[in-house]
Amino acid sequence: xxxxxxxxxxxxxxxxxxxxxxxxxxxxxxxxxxxxxxxxxxxxxxxxxxxxxxxxxxxxxxxxxxxxxxxxxxxxxxxxxxxxxxxxxxxxxxxxxxxxxxxxxxxxxxxxxxxxxxxxxxxxxxxxxxxxxxxxxxxxxxxxxxxxxxxxxxxxxxxxxxxxxxxxxxxxxxxxxxxxxxxxxxxxxxxxxxxxxxxxxxxxxxxxxxxxxxxxxxxxxxxxxxxxxxxxxxxxxxxxxxxxxxxxxxxxxxxxxxxxxxxxxxxxxxxxxxxxxxxxxxxxxxxxxxxxxxxxxxxxxxxxxxxxxxxxxxxxxxxxxxxxxxxxxxxxxxxxxxxxxxxxxxxxxxxxxxxxxxxxxxxxxxxxxxxxxxxxxxxxxxxxxxxxxxxxxxxxxxxxxxxxxxxxxxxxxxxxxxxxxxxxxxxxxxxxxxxxxxxxxxxxxxxxxxxxxxxxxxxxxxxxxxxxxxxxxxxxxxxxxxxxxxxxxxxxxxxxxxxxxxxx
Numbered sequence: 425x426x427x428x429x430x431x432x433x434x435x436x437x438x439x440x441x442x443x444x445x446x447x448x449x450x451x452x453x454x455x456x457x458x459x460x461x462x463x464x465x466x467x468x469x470x471x472x473x474x475x476x477x478x479x480x481x482x483x484x485x486x487x488x489x490x491x492x493x494x495x496x497x498x499x500x501x502x503x504x505x506x507x508x509x510x511x512x513x514x515x516x517x518x519x520x521x522x523x524x525x526x527x528x529x530x531x532x533x534x535x536x537x538x539x540x541x542x543x544x545x546x547x548x549x550x551x552x553x554x555x556x557x558x559x560x561x562x563x564x565x566x567x568x569x570x571x572x573x574x575x576x577x578x579x580x581x582x583x584x585x586x587x588x589x590x591x592x593x594x595x596x597x598x599x600x601x602x603x604x605x606x607x608x609x610x611x612x613x614x615x616x617x618x619x620x621x622x623x624x625x626x627x628x629x630x631x632x633x634x635x636x637x638x639x640x641x642x643x644x645x646x647x648x649x650x651x652x653x654x655x656x657x658x659x660x661x662x663x664x665x666x667x668x669x670x671x672x673x674x675x676x677x678x679x680x681x682x683x684x685x686x687x688x689x690x691x692x693x694x695x696x697x698x699x700x701x702x703x704x705x706x707x708x709x710x711x712x713x714x715x716x717x718x719x720x721x722x723x724x725x726x727x728x729x730x731x732x733x734x735x736x737x738x739x740x741x742x743x744x745x746x747x748x749x750x751x752x753x754x755x756x757x758x759x760x761x762x763x764x765x766x767x768x769x770x771x772x773x774x775x776x777x778x779x780x781x782x783x784x785x786x787x788x789x790x791x792x793x794x795x796x797x798x799x800x801x802x803x804x805x806x807x808x809x810x811x812x813x814x815x816x817x818x819x820x821x822x823x824x825x826x827x828x829x830x831x832x833x834x835x836x837x838x839x840x841x842x843x844x845x846x847x848x849x850x851x852x853x854x855x856x857x858x859x860x861x862x863x864x865x866x867x868x869x870x871x872x873x874x875x876x877x878x879x880x881x882x883x884x885x886x887x888x889x890x891x892x893x894x895x896x897x898x899x900x901x902x903x904x905x906x907x908x909x910x911x912x913x914x915x916x917x918x919x920x921x922x923x924x925x926x927x928x
Contacts, residue, residue, distance in 0.1 A: 456650045456754045459734070464661040464760035466499060470616040471597060471623070471655060474515040476525075483524040483567065486517055488539070490558075490595065491532040497651075497658060501633025506533060506593035512656045514579070514597030516621060519570045521603035526567040531558040536583065537590055541599060542716060542836075543577035543698055543861045544568075545878070548885035548907070551838055554584040554808060555885065572841070573700035573778065573859075574606035576672045576718045578623075584808065588646060588678045588894035592635065594656070596623060596676045605778055606701055610771035612670035612722060618770070619670045620662060624758065626680045627651045639895075644742075644831045645750045646679040646895025652735075652756045665764035668773065670695075670722050671733070675713040678894040680751050681740060681832070681864065685710040686723070687732035687757070693773055696720035699841035699859025701777045706854040712738055714834040714864035716892040719855065722773055723761075731761040740832045741848075741866030750832050782859045783843050785874035789819040795826050796833045796865060796891060796901070805900030806890075813889075813905035814914045817881040825863075826870040833896065835871070836862040838887040839907075842875035862892055881909040 476484040493511025494502045508514030519525050529539050536559050540552035549556070550566030558564045577599040581590035598621050612618035626649035628636035639647040654660045675682055686692070686709075693705035698718050711719045725731060740752040747753065792813065795802050804812070815821065822845070825835050841859040844852040848869040856863065865871050883906055890902035906914050 456648070456751070457756065458650070458652065459755050459757050462659045462757050464659055466657050466659050466661070468660040468662040468759065469655045469657045471513060471516045471621060473615060474509070474517050479526065481524070483526050484519060486525065486527045487530070488514065488527060489530045489532055490537065492534070495594070495656060496633065497627060497635070497653065497656070498629055498633035499658070503629075503634045505635070506590070506595050508595060508597055512594040513623060514595070516597060516615075517579070517599040519601060521570055521572065521574070521601060523570045524567065525570060526565055529558055529564045531560055531562055534560055535586075536560060537581045537586070537595065538583050539579050540582035540838075541577065541579050543575060543841075544599065545572045545839055545841070547880045548839070548882045548887050551887060552579070553582050553838065553886070553888050557583065570601060572601060573781065574603040575601045575698070575700035576674065576696065576720055577601060578674055578676065578718070580676070582888070584806070585898050588898050589637070591676070591894060592627070592637070592647065592678055596625075598623065598672070598674060609774050609777060611695065611774070612666060612668050612770060618664065618666040618668065619672070621655070621672045621674070622759065623655050623674050623676045624682065625653050625677050627653055640749065642749050643679070644746050645893050648680055648751050652758055654759050661760040661762055663762045663764065664725065665766070666768050666770050668722050668724055668770035669761065670720060673711070673713060673719045673721065675715055675717050677715055679715060681712065681714045681738040682735040683710055683712045683738040684719070684733065684735055684758070687734045690723070690731075692721045692723040694719060694721055694855055695777060697855065697858035698861045699782065702858045703778065703780050704776050705773055708854065710736065711855050712864070714862065714892070715894065716834060716836055716862040717864070725761065725763045725767070727763060727767050728765045729763050731763070732757055733759040733761065741869065742832055743830055743867070746830055746832065746867065782841055783820050783874040783876040785820070785822060785843070785845050787820070788822050788874060789816070791822045791824060793824045793826070794835070794889070795828045796835065798829045798831055799896055799899045799901050801889070801891075801901060801903050804903070806902040808904075810904065811886055811906055811914060812903035815877050815905055815907050817877055817879060817907050817909050820874060820876040822872060822874055824870055824872050825865055827865040827867050830867045832864070832867065832893070833901075834862055834864045834892040835889070836892040837875065837889045839880065840875045840877060842873040845872045845874060847871055877907050881907050881912060883908050883912055884915040
């Protein structure tokens with residue numbers, strides 16, 4: 425009996441040592457970095473500007489074909505990907521404030537999907553959320569009037585339970601809005617030359633170049649890749665010959681946050697965030713973007729130099745475990761900017777950009793509270809047959825969003841832009857003072873913002889609010905709201921009604 429007990433204790437001890445060893449290996453292997461490893465051998469691909477036609481009523485018509493394809497994510501190694509009007513990623517759409525637009529979305533994929541116009545103010549039926557599903561072989565043609573300031577928006581799938589995989593495969597592109605006030609400013613504005621779009625995504629790639637869909641079992645946020653692609657290009661460089669260069673940064677990853685700056689520590693000017701240009705440039709040396717956030721920066725360069733855009737360790741504000749396995753200890757070189765020996769002069773950056781507009785919190789019509797749990801909002805997971813909130817058109821509201829979990833979360837609201845009142849108990853930092861549609865909410869902290877529901881009342885068709893970490897969204901961290909006209913009732917009653925029939 426004593427021998428048996430001894431063997432059990434020895435075996436248990438060996439198991440404990442093995443588990444501790446495995447845990448130590450997982451912990452030490454978690455941080456990712458490519459700093460100093462890249463040669464920047466591949467010229468950055470610039471997504472082409474989509475050329476719209478004009479229909480009889482005068483609308484700009486864009487045609488987007490969703491398709492399977494083959495792309496070299498690792499040079500010389502073709503991989504199966506998805507793309508829009510091409511094998512991987514999509515073209516850049518561009519429209520002016522006041523334009524009427526139609527987008528013809530043709531689904532040539534083997535499964536249903538959607539396209540959501542992230543950051544766009546538009547009717548709920550044109551929003552491209554999970555209710556506007558496009559079946560294989562089918563088409564969807566939303567139309568709306570562009571009515572918002574100049575901004576860098578983007579588009580991506582919003583398929584219930586499948587968004588992470590669809591974006592990861594390559595369905596994403598930028599949607600740029602222009603307006604006369606912004607266009608009159610002396611800002612770098614030649615697309616792809618001194619005004620460069622950067623769609624930044626992390627991937628895990630197999631040795632044969634194919635996408636690796638696995639993810640760590642201990643990751644709190646989902647799939648984190650160790651390869652950084654910019655516009656689908658690995659190990660990229662871009663050549664410039666202007667003194668000032670504008671970079672439109674889009675975090676189009678599925679889970680990873682980035683903390684962008686330059687390897688030499690130089691400062692740059694932040695000129696815009698999610699919802700458009702700031703009132704004036706803000707001088708920074710870092711700008712952190714969670715999934716779905718955007719930033720426009722202008723950097724000054726010198727003849728013949730090479731700049732290195734880098735993502736430094738992001739400040740996620742979680743506990744050591746959640747931080748480490750959510751990418752908080754990761755550093756990545758992103759893009760080399762190679763500067764010509766002779767430069768075209770650029771006008772000085774304006775000291776004033778655009779007047780302040782958008783929601784203010786001086787006089788509001790109500791306060792709503794949202795608690796972000798591990799994979800739920802207000803203790804509920806997404807149900808497409810349930811409306812969670814009803815708001816009245818014309819109202820300005822305060823939304824209080826608190827991360828009550830220990831896990832990193834971001835928060836995105838469809839249709840509207842918001843202005844942050846306070847962030848984690850303090851005034852918002854410079855990079856959060858502009859108009860936003862997505863914001864990172866650190867564990868244990870609250871973000872309060874004001875937003876106005878200007879128009880587009882529709883008692884039957886919902887918009888979404890959700891965590892924009894896509895694995896969290898896919899697992900149910902999303903809710904629905906409808907906008908109703910004053911005195912109007914939502915279809916079939918108050919929040920909680922089953923409106924599934926409205927969308928069949």
